[in-house]
Amino acid sequence: MQHDSGYHLLFSHPELVEDLFKSFVTEPWVEQLDFSTLQRVNAKLHAEGLERRDGDLIYRVLYRDGSEVYLYLLLEFQSQPDPWMALRVLVYVGLLYQQLIRENRVTNGKLPPVFPLVLYNGEPRWNAAQELKELIALPNTTPLWSFQPTIRYYLVDESRYPQGKAGSLVGVLFEIENSRSLEQLQPVLDILGRRWKELMPASLRRALVSWVFRVVAPGKNIDANQIDVDNFSEVQVMLRTRLKQQEQEQFEKGIEKGIERGIEKGIEKGIEKGREEGVLTGEATILRRQLQLRFGPLPEWVNGKIEHAPRAHLEQWSERVLDAKTLDAVFA
Numbered sequence: 001m002q003h004d005s006g007y008h009l010l011f012s013h014p015e016l017v018e019d020l021f022k023s024f025v026t027e028p029w030v031e032q033l034d035f036s037t038l039q040r041v042n043a044k045l046h047a048e049g050l051e052r053r054d055g056d057l058i059y060r061v062l063y064r065d066g067s068e069v070y071l072y073l074l075l076e077f078q079s080q081p082d083p084w085m086a087l088r089v090l091v092y093v094g095l096l097y098q099q100l101i102r103e104n105r106v107t108n109g110k111l112p113p114v115f116p117l118v119l120y121n122g123e124p125r126w127n128a129a130q131e132l133k134e135l136i137a138l139p140n141t142t143p144l145w146s147f148q149p150t151i152r153y154y155l156v157d158e159s160r161y162p163q164g165k166a167g168s169l170v171g172v173l174f175e176i177e178n179s180r181s182l183e184q185l186q187p188v189l190d191i192l193g194r195r196w197k198e199l200m201p202a203s204l205r206r207a208l209v210s211w212v213f214r215v216v217a218p219g220k221n222i223d224a225n226q227i228d229v230d231n232f233s234e235v236q237v238m239l240r241t242r243l244k245q246q247e248q249e250q251f252e253k254g255i256e257k258g259i260e261r262g263i264e265k266g267i268e269k270g271i272e273k274g275r276e277e278g279v280l281t282g283e284a285t286i287l288r289r290q291l292q293l294r295f296g297p298l299p300e301w302v303n304g305k306i307e308h309a310p311r312a313h314l315e316q317w318s319e320r321v322l323d324a325k326t327l328d329a330v331f332a
Helices: 002-010 014-024 028-032 085-102 143-147 169-178 182-198 202-216 232-295 300-307 311-320
Strands: 033-041 057-063 068-076 114-120 154-157
Touching (some): 002 202, 014 033, 014 057, 014 068, 028 033, 068 085, 169 202, 232 300
Parallel strands (some): 068 114, 114 154
Antiparallel strands (some): 033 057, 057 068
16 A cells, blocks of 8 residues: 555656656657646546545646647556456546546547556566457457447556666666665666756655655655755665664564574474373383283383383384293393
8 A cells, every 4th residue: 555655646746657658658649748738637436346546647638739638547556467457447437538527528529538557566467458359258250349348558567677768767666666686776776866856846856755765665654754855865875774774674583483483393393202202101111011911020120121212122022022931032
């Protein structure tokens, strides 16, 4: 949830949305958009059986010729791809259209075009159908296709861009997400530091600080309002401090787990040893009883041999009692 809200806050800044489309949407019509007209649309979409989509972001932007298009960003922070995403997109776009009609924001009786973009950050590569047609069980040649709903979404899978894209701030975010070690992370933070001064407005820098700490060093709330966001070196110092704290916490947890495991193994060995000793005691008792019944009172040397004998010897002696003529023969 923290990750979701962090991305929502970041892409609430039009500057980042513009960077996302210019860097990662390889569609020729993107070049015709006038991003200075980018405007957030306040939409609260929900339907029966579907989660309320407050986390998604919808923008209205104009082409250079004055016509409009709606950019629908679906932020998908799930561990696995959703195989029914194309159907969900159809429903959400339909709900958006209904809202536009209710609010009388339809021009000349025509609905505006909507471009749905799914931004996914899970580890498994996205393998779900991007077109609704792939989810409908119909042969390609059937005339029923003309009556079926159609929609397609554009996918930006962060794991496909481990090196980001040159000059793209969104690409830097993807690199931070894809970093698996401090060695991989440090050069990315250096790039972010070099670009820090140009990041405007200050609210975007503050949102980036909160997001970086949530992704890189989770587990402790960082109040971005207490950080001088104009000074990225201070951000890096706090981040290194938090990473050291995190390493110490992981080290301490490792010690605790090691102690717990050691105790568990000790208990297991103790139980096993106790079980083995119990078996030996039982077999020794039975052997003494057999010898006494056969040969009468036992001399001290017999008790000494039985007391210190391994299990295999006890079993062997118990078998010899049946046929041996003397005590010496039993222990020979």
